[in-house]
Amino acid sequence: MAKVVLVTGVSRYLGGLYARRLSTDPSIERILGVDVVPPKHSIGRAEFVRADIRNPMIGRIMAQAEVDTVVHMNVIATPKDTGGRVTQKEINVIGTMQLLAACQKSESVRRLVVKSSAAVYGSSPRDPAMFTEDMNPKTLPRTGFGKDSVEVEGYVRGFSRRRPDVEITMLRLANVVGPSIHTAITDYFALPLVPIPLGYDARFQFVHEDDATAAMILATTGPPAGIVNVAGDGFLTVTQCTAIARRPVVPVPLQAAGVIGNIVRRSGFADFSSDQLTFLAFGRGLDTARMRSVLEFEPHFTTREAFEDYARHLRPAVPGVEGVGEVVSDAAGGTAAALSRVFDRIQP
């Protein structure tokens, strides 16, 4: 049913992955990849169209190519890649508005697929253990990507009211991890010393990059599903993650975490904004019943498997840490042996 697909954000990692995967589907006649910068990676048989979704030109492209399915993957979570928070917000909010305006005008569009995020649920101590799709956040995300996602979802909801004939599938993805993708969370666990909120141990759900792409493909080609949470099965806590990633942790009081988060962001180690701090403290759980029943998607990776796959490709926290470990254990063994010997001697 999807013949001509327009993909926004194709130069980003997940967009490129999606375009490559979609290229293998023979039922798709034409794939248009839209982004402001040419992709550095292969986008399969997708045709790259250099266009800014913040510009009304996107409407002309859609009309020309008679696009019937629009896949919006250009909601950006990492401001570092795009040149700061202002640009990020521009692309996320204004870009979505323009894209939806073009969709509303378009005669050909039959389906809209939006990659949203679980960040719309926010993160607070008053959260239920699992969010179902119809639950509202206990505390609305007030800054950053979470707020953008909420606004994007608001515009999509408005669009669905105005164009009820367009099928809408909106996937709220849990944090995407994988061997190649770079997100705030992958940067965070790649830090040589991971600052964790003191006294909190949040629960995380992850979705593997392959699963995220597969879910988007299914949303494009499968039945319309509405709003669907997408996450791997199971949970990991922050301490479990750091243990799996074999990273030393430094507990930081949550009050000081904003400052430290800023330092980390400035230093360029991790693209981490302060709105994600509450997420690190309280985590989030997604109910994925709809993912199975409505979207009929079965993730290949559990949360743990996804994270382990990511952690496998992590470099050790400190280069040459093997040698250090050897020396340390050697010294420890020596001390222990000496102690045991002395212990033996001294004891009458």
Place this chain on the structure above:
Amino acid sequence: MTADPSKAAAQQTPADGTPETGTTAAAAQKPAAREAATSKKSTAKKSTAKKSTAKKSTAKKPTAKKATATKAAAKKATATKAAAKTPKKQATTKPSSARKKKPRTGTSATTKPAAQEAATAATSATPATPANSATTTAVRPARGAFAAGAARASGERRRRSGTPLIPTAPVELSAARRTAVGAPPSADEVVVAAVTEGPTEPETAERRAPATPGRESAGPESREPGKPVETLETVETVGLTDSDEPSDALPAEPTPPRRPSRASMRSTRRTANGEPTRLRAVPTVETSAPADDSHVADVGTRHTQASEARGREHALTSGLQSRAEKLVGAVLEGAEFSSESRPGPTELVELAVNVLRAAATSAGVPAEEAERQVAETLAYLRRRLTGDYVVDEFGFDEDYTVNVHLPLLRPFYKKWFRVEVRGIENIPDEGGALVVGNHSGTIAMDSLMTQVAVYDEHPRHRHLRMLGADLVFQMPFVGTMARRSGTTLAANSDAERLLGSGALVGVWPEGFKGVGKPFSERYKLQRFGRGGFVSAALRAGVPIVPVSIVGAEEIYPILGNMPAVARLLGLPYAPITPTFPLLGPLGMVPLPSKWLIEFGPPIETTSFGPDAADDPMLVFDLTDQVRETIQQTLYSLLMQRKSVFL
């Protein structure tokens, strides 16, 4: 890689650690191992062949160094079982060494007879020694030193490779050795064999001895009948003389040591590793050894003069100093020993196990039990460090709850509050149920005790999954602990989700009104929330089990409240108890009241159907019914209670 040594240790531990830990196994193995000590060479050769080849490069230096330090080594040799050599060496190579040794040994009372004993033992073992001593002068002590060192190293190795060695006659060993060396002196070989035999055995015996006093006594009995029991004393001397070795051998080190301690470590390590290589795995080196030895022996003797002067000084020192010296010697010995065994974690484990067993025995706890518990703790820690545990969607961490949370609460449960549980059979064996209780006690100690009661007393050891106020989850540490131990937010979505999954859910509907009520209102139930728990049970179709808890009211009797402080801290109340602000942190110790927890018969809700949850009247009725049941049970329990604290 950081994991590697520990992995190696883990691999070694089963082989090595098992005979060590099992007392009977160790005892059984000891005689066999000792018998094999002499003949072990062949087995050890095999097992160490890999290691020795790997260290072949370093093997050369140690041997040379060992040779230069002939005197020191010879001293060791003399001090070991081959005391027969002592007089010989004193006569031929260096009287100084003997002199130096004398003051040291003289201070320790045990050594003198030990030396004599050893001498006699050695002569009895090797009647041919005197004849041989004439021919070998400088070479002999060196050979003895090698043998002693090798024996020590091999003893170490035997100890580590826990494979039971096949006992063979010592004659075979010497024969094998003879062929390897290519030299015929049989008597000499026997001496060497004796030397080899000597130190290996006491080393293990001695190392194991202090772990358990009982084992120490078992040691001599299991010893070979022909061997003198005094070996232990001789070993004492070995330790002392050995401790001298690093300091003596140090100047012989070709590279100028930057830091003495590290250099000595390095030198001893090389020596230790080099020795066995030379003697066992590479017999060809052995033939050329005497020439080298005699050559370098002069260097060694030169050093001996210096040490001799030092030794004389020692002779003048008091007994106190000698004791200190003994301690230092032990430390040095320990250091030397440590460098011998590169995979240190094994030693760490061994030490820990020994200390633990000793401690457990002295505390009157069965050593096996203590060991098992420690092993479980270590396994738990490993799981923690590797993240190898499962957290469910509510953050419940069963591994943590069973291994940390409940064990921490159990002393309170058993000893402090002496909780008495009734009607545990009212909790279903499986399937969801909602346990509803009265809340009291300033902090939610009653829910924690109920959690322990359900887990410990219920035949199925069910986990009580509690519903907590959102304040709990806002607080650092408290919220994390609560989530890990199975508490989740008191919200209908969570309660229904838990009940739907067949969990046993505990709820205290009074909330802060119940916990924070003044002491004067004790055992008077507050309003039972808005009946949300009843509608959750109705929707899930699970029975409601009322639980009445008596005793929690008295742990922190609230006499007053500090609203200003509470507002400042964002807490629902700031209690004043007889002890709390007055005694500071000490006031946080709960009063040891006697507790009674009674689970009432379950109230079925399935007959109403899930739609009944939307019938407020029914919900209120059920809420009142549960509340009244608990209130009546509380009164009857209070009547039965003899005293608050007994």
